[in-house]
Amino acid sequence: MNETNDRGFDLETKVMLPPEIRGDPEFRSWVEQLRMSVMSAVVQVHDDVMAALDDAGRKVLAAEGRKRDVWFVTGEDGQSLLKSVAAIRSKIVRELAAARTEAPPTLDEVRRMVLAFHDLGRFRVVCTHASDVQAAIRELLGEPPRNRLLGKYPIAGEVKDYVHDLRLRKPKSGHRAWQFAAAVESNDGPVFVEVQLMTLLQNAWDRRNHPVYEWTREGKDLPDRWIISDVALAETLYLVDDQAARNWAEFVAICNGGAR
Amino acid sequence: MKPLLLGYGAGGRWFVIRLDGGPRGPFVERLNGIARQAGIVGLSVDLLAEPPTEALVQRLADYLYSDNTVNEGRLTRHLTGFLARSEIPHRYDLRPGAPVEGRDLFGREDEREHLRGHLEAGRSVHLRAPRRYGKTTLLGAVREDLRGRGRACVVPDVSAARSVVDFLAEVAIEATRVETLRDALAALPLARGGFASPDISPSASKKAFAERIAGDVSRMARDLFGALASLRAVLLLDECSTALRFMLPRKRDEARMLCEMLSDARRSGAAMVLAGSSGLTKYVEFHGMTDLVRDLATVDLAPLPAAQGRVLLEELLYETGIRPGGEVLDACERCLGEPVPYFAHALVAALRAEFDRGTTEFTAEIVQVAYETRLLGAWGNTFFRVYRINEQDYPDQVRPGVEAMLNVIAKTKAGAEVEELRRAFAKHVPPALEGSHEAALACAQEDFDLVQTDGRYRMRCKVICDRWAMGEPWLAGE
Numbered sequence: 025m026n027e028t029n030d031r032g033f034d035l036e037t038k039v040m041l042p043p044e045i046r047g048d049p050e051f052r053s054w055v056e057q058l059r060m061s062v063m064s065a066v067v068q069v070h071d072d073v074m075a076a077l078d079d080a081g082r083k084v085l086a087a088e089g090r091k092r093d094v095w096f097v098t099g100e101d102g103q104s105l106l107k108s109v110a111a112i113r114s115k116i117v118r119e120l121a122a123a124r125t126e127a128p129p130t131l132d133e134v135r136r137m138v139l140a141f142h143d144l145g146r147f148r149v150v151c152t153h154a155s156d157v158q159a160a161i162r163e164l165l166g167e168p169p170r171n172r173l174l175g176k177y178p179i180a181g182e183v184k185d186y187v188h189d190l191r192l193r194k195p196k197s198g199h200r201a202w203q204f205a206a207a208v209e210s211n212d213g214p215v216f217v218e219v220q221l222m223t224l225l226q227n228a229w230d231r232r233n234h235p236v237y238e239w240t241r242e243g244k245d246l247p248d249r250w251i252i253s254d255v256a257l258a259e260t261l262y263l264v265d266d267q268a269a270r271n272w273a274e275f276v277a278i279c280n281g282g283a284r
Numbered sequence: 285m286k287p288l289l290l291g292y293g294a295g296g297r298w299f300v301i302r303l304d305g306g307p308r309g310p311f312v313e314r315l316n317g318i319a320r321q322a323g324i325v326g327l328s329v330d331l332l333a334e335p336p337t338e339a340l341v342q343r344l345a346d347y348l349y350s351d352n353t354v355n356e357g358r359l360t361r362h363l364t365g366f367l368a369r370s371e372i373p374h375r376y377d378l379r380p381g382a383p384v385e386g387r388d389l390f391g392r393e394d395e396r397e398h399l400r401g402h403l404e405a406g407r408s409v410h411l412r413a414p415r416r417y418g419k420t421t422l423l424g425a426v427r428e429d430l431r432g433r434g435r436a437c438v439v440p441d442v443s444a445a446r447s448v449v450d451f452l453a454e455v456a457i458e459a460t461r462v463e464t465l466r467d468a469l470a471a472l473p474l475a476r477g478g479f480a481s482p483d484i485s486p487s488a489s490k491k492a493f494a495e496r497i498a499g500d501v502s503r504m505a506r507d508l509f510g511a512l513a514s515l516r517a518v519l520l521l522d523e524c525s526t527a528l529r530f531m532l533p534r535k536r537d538e539a540r541m542l543c544e545m546l547s548d549a550r551r552s553g554a555a556m557v558l559a560g561s562s563g564l565t566k567y568v569e570f571h572g573m574t575d576l577v578r579d580l581a582t583v584d585l586a587p588l589p590a591a592q593g594r595v596l597l598e599e600l601l602y603e604t605g606i607r608p609g610g611e612v613l614d615a616c617e618r619c620l621g622e623p624v625p626y627f628a629h630a631l632v633a634a635l636r637a638e639f640d641r642g643t644t645e646f647t648a649e650i651v652q653v654a655y656e657t658r659l660l661g662a663w664g665n666t667f668f669r670v671y672r673i674n675e676q677d678y679p680d681q682v683r684p685g686v687e688a689m690l691n692v693i694a695k696t697k698a699g700a701e702v703e704e705l706r707r708a709f710a711k712h713v714p715p716a717l718e719g720s721h722e723a724a725l726a727c728a729q730e731d732f733d734l735v736q737t738d739g740r741y742r743m744r745c746k747v748i749c750d751r752w753a754m755g756e757p758w759l760a761g762e
Contacts, residue, residue: 065309067312
């Protein structure tokens with residue numbers, strides 16, 4: 025976590041925080057209260073998604089007639105469903121720095137800023153095959169995808185397809201997923217839970233690359249050669265996923281007495 | 285669905301609750317609300333991947349009532365105890381019919397504090413309570429408290445003492461068993477010939493002490509109590525009233541001598557607790573010896589306050605594996621009346637017997653049935669054995685009179701007036717003993733937890749009253 029000087033400036037970014045939360049303990053205590061009050065709403069979304077996917081997973085297995093892992097949901101083992109205190113502080117500072125305001129914001133303004141984070145709550149649905157991602161999306165958003173998660177949580181903005189949508193595919197990043205932010209009512213009004221759906225390989229790439237993401241988010245450069253090579257890795261995994269899904273479909277057909 | 289771990293941290297320690305299945309969102313909200321109200325300084329809260337090293341992991345089920353609502357009181361106690369004072373939540377052992385020890389002692393903080401305060405200020409105490417109210421348990425706790433402050437305690441069993449010599453021999457034996465007192469006591473004449481070695485039976489050892497004491501009772505008593513006073517040892521005389529009640533009608537002089545010796549010992553600086561009921565004070569009054577007990581401070585041990593009684597029931601039910609519900613707790617409270625821990629343990633043991641038979645969903649009706657068929661039935665006889673008239677030391681000719689009084693008292697919750705009792709007593713004793721009804725009533729007060737309210741005597745403990753009202757012959761000694 026960044027340090028602040030006597031006047032409340034975040035030393036690295038020169039951003040002024042409200043006086044009530046300039047001290048580290050005060051900031052932590054304030055954010056933890058906020059997290060506490062929205063936690064149950066986020067857990068509820070997570071529970072609903074897990075319950076829906078439990079049922080859908082059984083349907084997939086029944087259709088295929090094979091036993092296998094279809095998907096899992098992160099946070100299921102208690103992994104944090106909420107952005108950490110440090111990550112919240114970091115995001116506040118980034119947003120304040122981007123806003124370039126002269127006066128420090130009020131505590132209420134910062135509070136509203138945090139509650140508006142689209143990834144204040146977040147979890148991931150990690151699927152074995154690319155086809156499973158599509159099945160999960162159908163289960164969660166309907167067919168065609170609607171603007172409500174499970175028919176009850178409104179989606180803020182659009183459902184983003186970082187795999188196929190050329191508008192969204194970033195030439196310098198290998199992050200590939202379907203994702204959206206669902207709004208849920210909490211004690212503090214609506215808060216957002218970001219749900220990402222991706223394959224095992226996309227998740228593996230993302231996990232491996234997280235330190236790189238942190239590095240570049242801080243504005244630090246990497247050589248072009250390195251970036252090209254690393255994005256190429258992600259695209260290679262796309263091909264692997266694509267072929268693996270085809271192979272699997274063929275395998276299921278063979279098992280079920282289909283053409284060889 | 286794997287369990288979600290909800291962690292509350294303060295001061296580097298984490299209290300983690302595993303949310304096992306079910307709709308977890310509402311639980312998180314409720315648990316967080318409770319944590320917030322608990323107001324623990326520096327509280328952190330998080331959903332955790334794994335419990336941190338310094339974590340106490342608890343099951344959600346341990347904080348739920350049977351209708352799945354959160355037991356706020358229990359969670360608050362455990363949460364604040366662990367995060368603010370590093371206390372590991374205690375699980376109360378179900379011990380029907382037996383004294384409890386250590387952290388199993390529930391409540392009684394004030395009485396414990398008062399006892400300790402009096403003793404540390406050099407005042408001796410009469411610990412007053414009816415049978416089975418927890419005197420022995422409380423004395424055990426005070427012994428631990430005093431030991432922790434470097435004071436030795438001598439806790440003899442004087443219930444079987446039939447004479448002053450018996451009484452002193454029991455005190456002497458117990459005192460020489462206390463390591464820190466042994467060497468100093470070895471210099472006394474009563475230790476002439478050395479203390480009994482461990483391979484000599486207690487009865488032989490007691491006999492040897494008794495012989496030496498009988499040689500010069502007054503001097504031996506003075507020496508013994510004087511030595512204990514100079515060593516700042518505290519005498520905790522449990523069942524003291526039993527010994528005195530045996531002696532008073534039979535060996536009045538011995539009883540007086542014993543009271544005088546104990547009084548002299550206190551005047552010379554010996555600190556002691558005499559455990560018995562308030563009836564004992566009255567009984568001593570009848571025998572004209574009030575002056576010998578007037579210096580004693582008094583500490584009364586009443587039933588637990590209702591709220592504490594409910595918590596004890598809750599704790600025992602959780603420990604038994606029965607998740608309590610409001611309806612069940614209400615029913616338990618109705619059965620118990622003013623909560624006496626002894627009967628709370630007995631009632632939960634009765635419910636456990638139902639649980640062991642396969643009952644999983646408990647209702648008020650099941651509690652009532654368990655109470656009536658088990659606690660008030662043959663199964664519960666053990667708990668009432670001590671309330672049989674034959675277990676008490678009443679002269680044979682007086683016993684029918686006491687039984688008659690108890691029958692009258694148990695007839696109604698409001699009890700009976702003194703005059704009613706006198707008449708009932710008089711009908712059942714020889715004319716020469718009619719006048720002893722007050723003394724008999726004083727003893728019955730101790731034995732059967734009688735209290736006087738608005739001029740009427742009633743049985744304070746509903747369970748004893750219910751049992752006695754059933755008119756079972758075995759309680760009256762047949």
